[in-house]
Amino acid sequence: MKYDTIIIGGGLSGLVSGICCQKSGRKTAIISAGQSALHFWSGSFELLCRKGDREVIDRPLSLVDSLSGQHPYRKLGAERTAALLSRVAPLLAEAGINVAGSLERNHYRLTPLGFLKPAWLTLDDYFMLSDPEELKGKRYAIVNILSYLDFYPRFQAYGLGEHGARTVTADVNIPELDILRKSTTEMRATNISRFLTDAAVDRLAKAVNDASKGTDAVIMPAVLGMFSDGPVRRLRSQVERPVYFVATTPASVPGVRCQLALRDYFIRLGGTFMPGDTVVKGERERHRLRRVFTTNFGDMPLEADSFVISTGSFFGHGLVATLESIHEPALGLDLYAPEGREKWYDKDFYAAQPYMGYGVTTDAGFRPAIKGETIENLYATGALLAGFNALKEGSGAGITLATALHAADKITSAL
């Protein structure tokens, strides 16, 4: 089986690279081992939200030059990073995902625990602010679904109250959801969303209207619209006040929607998506990767002219830690990950954990190496890369998207 480009990894990074390669007319396949981290998505993408202990709001990209030399943004440079990331919102819109935000200035999102945190892009039906000052004197109704346990209105009320907003909290119910309560452990966002369609949304809208009288806007958990945004639009059109959503505990309803929208767009463009398969080995000819072997395809490898690897970090199994060492299991790529388990972590749980910075090392063009030899037709992208701490910096999505677009550019311009 021969392709122009094979992408190993079917999450945000792999899908974005795949869409760009396929759009440029290259025959592209994505090999995806299980569903991706998008299912844990907050509804916001971060670009660069913290520098040391300082929160970053204005001109986040102006800090790129102060990052370490191995940092992916530094490798791309501020200008190139900005050019790449300016393409993200239009590309997501093509797939049917509408986001708001700017590269010039971070906005604030509302976290599930009620804090305001910086973000770069946020789903346009989510709660976002350019300045916490806007909250002063505003009245919000924070409306939860009765007995839904993964959203905490009182945390939201406390957090918004700290910034001068006035809030009321309410639980609403509609009879369609009673059936789910047979097992309270299954009152999960994704399960609830299955029942919130058609007439159930109309009934929910009525309950939300009753609960939010006298307020300026409604804040709700993101439990609507898993397979399309139809229920979200239906609810918003019937509630008398603006409705804004806040992320819930996983699995994330908008995350599922985003994953499926990107996957479907890739397939509509003519791409081949191979779910539930794992790359176990690569074969090289000199400095080029020629073919990859997978669990399902057995002794019939998949060949391509160029490859992208975007298998994620430890959580996505792009990196695997044993008791003794850390390795990249698909191709055996060179890593920055020192031997000796005691070096991997800091006993202070809240410190910047060293292992968060581990990953695949690359040349300036994001091409990784095997035993010191750079692979000329392979690009590594996203969380698999070494040199940054996504959690501490608030930079994961920006790096994922910038490197994915960069890899696709390199591949498509090499035609």
Next chain:
Amino acid sequence: MMTLQQQNISDNNFESCIKCTICTVYCPVTAVNPDYPGPKQAGPDGERYRLKKPVFYDEALKYCLNCKRCEVACPNNVKIGDIIQSARIKYAKGKPSLRDTMLANTDFMGNMATRMAPLVNFTLGLRPVKYLLDRTMKIDDRRTFPRYASQRFESWFGRHAAASQDSYPHTVSYFHGCYVNYNYPQLGKDLVKVLNALGVGVHLLDGEKCCGVAKIANRCVDEATRDAHTNMKAIREATARGDETVATSSTCCFTLRDEYPHVLRVDNHDVRDHIMLATRLIYRLIDEGKAKVAFRPDYRKRVAYHVPCHMEKLGWTIYSTSLLKMIPGLEFIPLDSHCCGIAGTYGFKKEYYDYSQAIGEPLFRQIRESGCDFVACDCETCKWQIEMSTGVPVENPVSVLAAALDIAKTRELNGVAAIPAVE
């Protein structure tokens, strides 16, 4: 020596579950049946409790289709479907009912029915008979039964095909399964026709039994295990004589490769790589230039391809679709990968019939709206379900190839024109 980490992994790795609920998002049963606890709770969550005390077994696990879409979705590679099936086998109370035993024994029933096929087909089509089966046995009277053939595939093969097969330069062994043998020998004949034209002779396996998928689903595990050992012996013999074993049913193929070791605990590691779908073998022959194909210039069809659940799990959709796309006059329409709902014998049972149809409805709608001439699909029970629910005919990709190939020319291209072709 195993590392500490390896020692902490159970056979079905339920402890790798991180409770993310992603499996439940993609479960076709959860979407229509709130009484089903969903794969996370039925599988790894429930397993923790069941290991403590069997009393925690929940009879609602019977609603699982065994489609394995949970396993395809799982980010941590937990064998969720295997955990659920193994739990049903181990903990479900009571013996399988007479109905379930009958539905499970596709080979015994097929053997009986083909002896008087016209009578059986006529009788099973009668309203009063269906009414009676519905009321007495709880086989839903809205279900259309697959028709039985008068002549079994094995008999046809012995009489018309067997003699010439060793004249071909290569051979494979064919696991035809119950459906080809008792219901639809034409698919088997089509496979012989196509493979012969590509220069490949076909053997049958010695004493082939049902793959066992229906017996596993209906908890007739002892019989399934016995049959599995018989099949593995035959497949080992085939492998020893240099034959790959091919199947035309994605579910038979999946069962032989994965359910044997994972659910029945029948070891197959030595020959597993030699068991494959016929479309994989055919694709490989063409791709590697070992066989050439010539298509009929007058073939014109609009074909929608449906991905059966076990095909999704095998990960081999691309072989069947690539072959279909090779056909010059074929307009290819991909369908969303979505369970059709029948799950073998599940959709025949009165208590599941409505769920079965509700699960398949989005697929049926897409097929009706596609304007296709027919649906192509590698699974026989999907075929029954789609034909009954949409009125659109369904063909196995191997039969599509048999119709689209210029057989005489293809035989010539592969240097086997001199061997007498099977009629």
